[in-house]
Amino acid sequence: MFSxxxxxxxxxxxxxxxxxxxxxxxxxxxxxxxxxxxxxxxTFLREHLPREYSIxxxxxxNKKHLLNRNCDVLIYNxxxxxxxxxxxxxxxxxxxxxxxxxxxxxSPAALKTHANMSRALKSLYASERGLDDTEIIPVYSxxxxxxxxxxxxxxxxxxxxxxxxxxxxxxxxxDMLVVLGNGxxxxxxxxxxxxxxxxxxKDTLMWFYIxxxxxxxxxxxFQLDLRDxxxxxxxxxxxxxxx
Numbered sequence: 519m520f521s522x523x524x525x526x527x528x529x530x531x532x533x534x535x536x537x538x539x540x541x542x543x544x545x546x547x548x549x550x551x552x553x554x555x556x557x558x559x560x561t562f563l564r565e566h567l568p569r570e571y572s573i574x575x576x577x578x579x580n581k582k583h584l585l586n587r588n589c590d591v592l593i594y595n596x597x598x599x600x601x602x603x604x605x606x607x608x609x610x611x612x613x614x615x616x617x618x619x620x621x622x623x624x625s626p627a628a629l630k631t632h633a634n635m636s637r638a639l640k641s642l643y644a645s646e647r648g649l650d651d652t653e654i655i656p657v658y659s660x661x662x663x664x665x666x667x668x669x670x671x672x673x674x675x676x677x678x679x680x681x682x683x684x685x686x687x688x689x690x691x692x693d694m695l696v697v698l699g700n701g702x703x704x705x706x707x708x709x710x711x712x713x714x715x716x717x718x719x720k721d722t723l724m725w726f727y728i729x730x731x732x733x734x735x736x737x738x739x740f741q742l743d744l745r746d747x748x749x750x751x752x753x754x755x756x757x758x759x760x761x
Contacts, residue, residue, distance in 0.1 A: 520748055524724035527562065528698060531723070534558035535622060535664050553590050556620045559662075563591070566727060568740055571615060572596035578639055580611040580646040585638050591618035593658075593734055611642040615734040616658035624663035624697060626676055632661045632692060633680045640690040651687040654707065658733040662696045662726070670695075674703045674713035674759040688761070693733065696726050701754070704729070711761035716754050724748075 538555040553575060563573055574592045578585050592609045593616040602608075617639055619632040636659040643649075643657045666673060673695060681691050688711045695703040701717040702725055718725050728744045 520724050520744070521721060524727065525720050528720070528723040531558055531562060532664060532698060539622060553620065555622065556590070559620065560591070563593075567593070568731075570595065570739060571734065572601075574602070574609055577608050578611055578614060578617075578642055579605075579608040580642045583642060583645070584608060585642060587635070587638075589617050589635065589639070590620045591616075593617070611639070611657075612646045614639070614643060614657055615736065616660065616730070618660040618662050621661070621663040622665065624661070624666035624668070624673065628663075629661070629673065629676055630680055632659075633677065633684065633686060635659075636692050637684070637686045637690045644690070649689075651689060653689060655689050656736045658730070659691070659693045660696065660730070661692055661694070662698075664698050666697045666700065670697065670701045670703055670715035670717065671757045671759060673697075674715050677703070678713065678759055678761070694726075694729065696722065698722055702726060702729070706758075709758075709761075713759040713761075715757045715759065717756070718754050721752060721754075 535555060535558070538557070542552070542555060560573065567573070571593050572595070574594065575590060576588055576592065578589065578592065592614060594609045595613040595615065597613065598604070617635070619628070619635060621628045640655045640657055640659065644655050649655055668676070677692060677695065691705065693705045699719065699722055701715065701719065701722055704714045704716065706712050706714050731740060731744065
């Protein structure tokens with residue numbers, strides 16, 4: 519029953535972004551990036567995430583360090599109404615569950631930017647909790663794009679090369695890459711950190727949502743397996759890029 523619902527939502531998100539970009543018109547190269555064009559995606563998240571999770575854009579810090587770079591989406595545990603007032607507008611690293619970078623059109627430059635963001639934010643959490651490079655960092659890193667001229671396997675290969683060049687530890691790398699209406703690249707830690715490239719097509723938003731809920735629920739609060747409600751037996755083309 520989920521497939522038709524998420525296909526409709528996926529079409530709505532694609533059309534909404536196109537309409538916003540057309541209304542915005544041409545922008546100067548030096549103009550600050552405007553995440554308002556992704557407003558409908560923020561609404562989608564607010565309407566579909568469990569109430570335990572809050573959504574923000576902005577900056578992150580731990581007790582000793584801060585990242586003075588705005589994140590497109592931060593999913594965190596807002597443990598009181600005045601949370602952001604108490605923290606000076608920062609999301610605290612150890613209350614963060616996930617972060618997302620949003621791209622209308624995914625480019626190699628955007629891959630590099632998100633790889634750096636992933637390393638920075640995950641290391642803030644790791645240093646706060648005393649985790650080393652061999653331990654899983656339970657902060658989910660997602661790069662979400664509406665379009666890409668590159669194939670999923672090309673994107674995974676580029677991401678692998680970027681992480682190798684920058685010597686980013688495995689536990690500080692991107693966990694999922696989404697190209698709406700095309701497919702998903704998932705980091706498979708059980709296979710040594712290889713990238714699984716799955717062409718989910720019209721079901722991409724549905725699988726993003728299901729996987730995202732599974733990963734952010736690190737305390738096991740969400741006692742429901744949404745996969746049980748998928749009745750179709752779709753087969754998707756899949757490739758792998760080894761770590």
